[in-house]
Amino acid sequence: MCKIELELSTYTVVRELQLFVVAESPLAVTDDTLELSNLCERYTFVTRVYLKGNEPPIAPEVTVYASYENEKGQIRVVDKSVKVPLRMLLRPCPAETSAPFSLTIKSTEPVLSFSQIFPEFVGEFQSRQITNSLGLQHSRSGQVVTLLAATGAMQNRYRIQSSDALAVPLVFEMLIARLKDKSPKTAEKLSCGLSQQHLKLVQDNMDAHFESRLRARAALKEIGLLTTQLRNIEKRMLRGMRERNSRSLDATGLPALLDSTYRAIFAHLDQIEAARAW
Incomplete structure (x- = not known):
């Protein structure tokens, strides 16, 4: 774990200060946000960076973003990057x-x-x-x-x-x-x-990423069709309730069809989430 101490200072009064500390996974921070309604002089903010998970980090950087409103009412954003110790x-x-x-x-x-x-x-x-x-x-x-x-x-x-x-x-x-x-x-x-192994790894990952995008696109198309089907089922169920049909809804099979449609939509949403993880 590494402690990062941020010192905020200003020559004029700034308002609505928002501070964000961003670390790329597997780096993480204990406190990543700060909000101050006014900043007049100096303010010290302390957070800690640590490793989360077993993946090797790609970069040792932590970036700090600060947005604020100046005395003219204009929104300004500043950023600063720091490197954590390699040790x-x-x-x-x-x-x-x-x-x-x-x-x-x-x-x-x-x-x-x-x-x-x-x-x-x-x-x-x-x-x-x-x-x-x-x-x-x-x-x-x-x-x-x-x-x-x-x-x-x-x-x-x-x-x-x-x-x-x-x-x-x-x-x-x-x-x-x-x-x-x-x-x-x-x-x-x-x-x-x-090396050739590196190039092959990059190509394989590009192919896998392209295939994941195709799977996400296909799942979105299926969700569109299922959504149309869902609306039609709900309309028929509502019509039956208004007409007070003597037959029960269970006998029509619409509740079972409605339930299976919902399950199919949620299954495709899971597929999209898995595909976008690439």
């Missing part, structure tokens, strides 16, 4: 020699050592057998990501590899961000290559 999301571990999913980052400049890029992780697990390598393990999922740096003629490159493709993006993003911090000119000359 909260990752921990050092032994490096792995091979993995099916990999990214290669090429540079025209000599590579930096991981003791310069990730000084908070370099220590007891740094490999002596593999030159300039670093193993990082996701705190909740336990997935391991290995970073390797190769040097020499035409081999100034970084390699990120893991047995889980979803474990790679966080480490990849932080590596690029820290390379930019260390040497902005070098970061502009970086290029990246994906």
Whole structure:
């Protein structure tokens, strides 16, 4: 868990202040909203960020949005992003020699050592057998990501590899961000290559997403037809009640048809919810 302390200040009186703290899953916050009718000077708001679930986080960012009404009655919105400490999301571990999913980052400049890029992780697990390598393990999922740096003629490159493709993006993003911090000119000359396994995974997920959209569209069409059927059933039941038909409604079979129609509609709504989860 990481504490975030937000200090709100203004030079003029602002009204109807609304504050929202947004964290991408699996990151979550204990207190994500704040409302103040007036803000005159300074106000401190404290919340905590924690990991919820076992999925590896994609990004370490938490974004704060604040909307308010200024002295002229105009609505304004400001935002600020902060990064949680990597030690909260990752921990050092032994490096792995091979993995099916990999990214290669090429540079025209000599590579930096991981003791310069990730000084908070370099220590007891740094490999002596593999030159300039670093193993990082996701705190909740336990997935391991290995970073390797190769040097020499035409081999100034970084390699990120893991047995889980979803474990790679966080480490990849932080590596690029820290390379930019260390040497902005070098970061502009970086290029990246994906492994075939990564490309296949992206294509498979695109196909699955497209198929889920087709299922959602088909379910919506069925719901439209069932809604028309539902209205017709209700009209016939209402007509029978008005005419005081001597036959009971049960004998007409309309209640059973009404019940089955409702169940079919709810089943299709569940299908839509599952399809949109993609």
